[in-house]
Amino acid sequence: MRxxxxxxxxxxxxxxLSRRNYVIDRIKAAFEIFSYRPLETPSFENIETLMGKYGxxxxxxxxxxxxxxxxLRSARDKSNPSVDEIADKALRYDLTVPFSxxxxxxxxxxxxxxxxxxxxxxxxxxxxxKGRFREFLQCDADVVGSKSLWQEVEMLDLYTYVFNSxxxxxxxxxxxxxxxxxxxxxxxxxxxxxxxxxxxxxxxxIGEGGVLKELKEKEFSKDQIEKLKPAFKLRSNNKDxxxxxxxxxxxxxxxxxxxxxxxFILNKxxxxxxxxxxxxxxxxxxxYTGSIFEVNVPDVDIGSVGGGGRYDDLTSLxxxxxxxxxxxxxxxxxxxxxLQELGLMPNxxxxxxxxxxxxxxxxxxxxxxxxxxxxxxxxVLVDFYPDLAKMKKQFDYAEKIGAMHVLxxxxxxxxxxxxxxxxxxxQVAMPAxxxxxxxxxxxx
RNA sequence: GUGGUUGUAGCUCAGUUGGUUAGAGCGCCUGAUUGUGGUUCAGGAGGUCGUGGGUUCGAGACCCAUCUUCCACCCCA
Numbered sequence: 393m394r395x396x397x398x399x400x401x402x403x404x405x406x407x408x409l410s411r412r413n414y415v416i417d418r419i420k421a422a423f424e425i426f427s428y429r430p431l432e433t434p435s436f437e438n439i440e441t442l443m444g445k446y447g448x449x450x451x452x453x454x455x456x457x458x459x460x461x462x463x464l465r466s467a468r469d470k471s472n473p474s475v476d477e478i479a480d481k482a483l484r485y486d487l488t489v490p491f492s493x494x495x496x497x498x499x500x501x502x503x504x505x506x507x508x509x510x511x512x513x514x515x516x517x518x519x520x521x522k523g524r525f526r527e528f529l530q531c532d533a534d535v536v537g538s539k540s541l542w543q544e545v546e547m548l549d550l551y552t553y554v555f556n557s558x559x560x561x562x563x564x565x566x567x568x569x570x571x572x573x574x575x576x577x578x579x580x581x582x583x584x585x586x587x588x589x590x591x592x593x594x595x596x597x598i599g600e601g602g603v604l605k606e607l608k609e610k611e612f613s614k615d616q617i618e619k620l621k622p623a624f625k626l627r628s629n630n631k632d633x634x635x636x637x638x639x640x641x642x643x644x645x646x647x648x649x650x651x652x653x654x655x656f657i658l659n660k661x662x663x664x665x666x667x668x669x670x671x672x673x674x675x676x677x678x679x680y681t682g683s684i685f686e687v688n689v690p691d692v693d694i695g696s697v698g699g700g701g702r703y704d705d706l707t708s709l710x711x712x713x714x715x716x717x718x719x720x721x722x723x724x725x726x727x728x729x730x731l732q733e734l735g736l737m738p739n740x741x742x743x744x745x746x747x748x749x750x751x752x753x754x755x756x757x758x759x760x761x762x763x764x765x766x767x768x769x770x771x772v773l774v775d776f777y778p779d780l781a782k783m784k785k786q787f788d789y790a791e792k793i794g795a796m797h798v799l800x801x802x803x804x805x806x807x808x809x810x811x812x813x814x815x816x817x818x819q820v821a822m823p824a825x826x827x828x829x830x831x832x833x834x835x836x
Numbered sequence: 837g838u839g840g841u842u843g844u845a846g847c848u849c850a851g852u853u854g855g856u857u858a859g860a861g862c863g864c865c866u867g868a869u870u871g872u873g874g875u876u877c878a879g880g881a882g883g884u885c886g887u888g889g890g891u892u893c894g895a896g897a898c899c900c901a902u903c904u905u906c907c908a909c910c911c912c913a
Contacts, residue, residue: 819872
């Protein structure tokens with residue numbers, strides 16, 4: 393049998409993990425500073441909890457888990473059973489939907505507004521490619537139970553805080569689903585909102601011409617497309633966009649509301665120089681109802697490193713209505729990719745050990761091991777070479793595992809302890825027993 | 837899901853139009869030399885050429901299938 397990890401999954405070795413933890417620690421620290429509390433949910437949910445929440449494409453990408461037992465026996469058509477006949481559970485696709493399931497389920501116990509952060513893997517049955525995996529880590533912060541726009545402001549500040557602490561230069565796109573709804577109303581295509589916004593969202597990739605072409609292909613009428621055209625022009629600075637929207641959408645209720653929200657948020661965030669209003673931003677998840685965000689690293693071509701928005705009605709799908717929420721997500725793998733691409737990943741993240749105890753001869757073994765025990769007792773990071781191997785081999789090993797020092801004790805050599813600094817190549821000798829205070833001094 | 841791409845020692849790769857025992861560098865192991873490694877020298881191990889079929893007198897090289905890698909589309913973190 394061939395050793396092979398599943399497609400789109402990865403193993404993380406010591407080096408890789410130290411980098412991941414560096415980033416995770418910073419994200420986590422920011423979440424805590426902004427007063428979010430951790431939550432973990434199961435890696436799989438009942439299939440009906442997830443299906444229908446992410447759009448048709450999303451449903452296809454949900455990893456379904458086979459029912460246990462002889463599930464085919466009760467299938468109507470055994471050669472072509474339906475999904476719900478063979479699968480009743482599914483792997484987590486994101487963290488937002490399980491969270492809203494949790495909120496609905498624990499409604500009585502929670503104090504609102506309820507803030508939580510969650511750092512866990514999610515799974516998508518996608519084809520892997522650059523910056524895309526089938527298992528990857530998401531880091532989410534959400535707050536539910538308040539309609540206050542200050543929450544949006546806080547979320548954007550949180551983005552700024554995290555990426556600032558990682559020294560990663562970003563731009564944040566800001567839009568509002570109400571504006572998109574208003575545009576569709578003004579253009580008379582409100583019944584095709586999702587379809588239209590999805591196409592509009594591609595403008596950065598395929599350009600204005602590409603969007604126009606696709607709109608035609610999808611049989612939007614000439615008149616409708618003509619009315620939509622101002623949307624393409626709104627790629628300028630935030631102030632101009634807002635004033636244009638005010639004129640264009642006129643007295644459309646949603647338009648006014650959406651524009652006001654965007655304006656409010658922009659005026660309150662700590663660093664609005666990072667934020668671009670982008671009325672083409674749509675985001676695929678169809679549960680967003682108000683503000684939507686997306687974070688990109690302009691210098692790296694890898695898609696977005698984060699996204700989020702307000703969802704007014706997600707919990708009502710689980711029987712709890714009138715609980716509005718805002719959430720943002722950080723894509724750890726893509727953030728890592730950007731940091732590495734831009735040379736922003738610190739290269740001294742791996743912690744080695746303080747000392748490796750080398751072996752000289754059988755007579756000295758007991759005392760050598762005792763030295764290891766005593767040092768560990770005092771909190772020194774110690775490794776003890778298990779075999780009486782050649783010095784060369786032991787030294788090589790010590791260097792590879794990142795030991796700062798080696799310690800050699802030889803009963804035959806006046807019961808002396810020799811401590812050698814591996815990098816400097818210098819060594820000091822001392823009477824056995826003095827090594828403890830020597831290392832404690834070093835650690836100060 | 838659609839289209840393309842990749843797969844040769846632990847790692848990075850060579851292997852001309854199909855033709856004898858498949859190579860290199862690095863790494864690894866052994867020995868020598870450095871008081872106790874990092875240098876140098878000598879030697880050595882290690883490959884079902886992704887897998888399974890097929891074409892051929894003969895295939896790592898050609899064909900088919902399958903898996904894997906990476907990429908584009910779709911969609912997304």
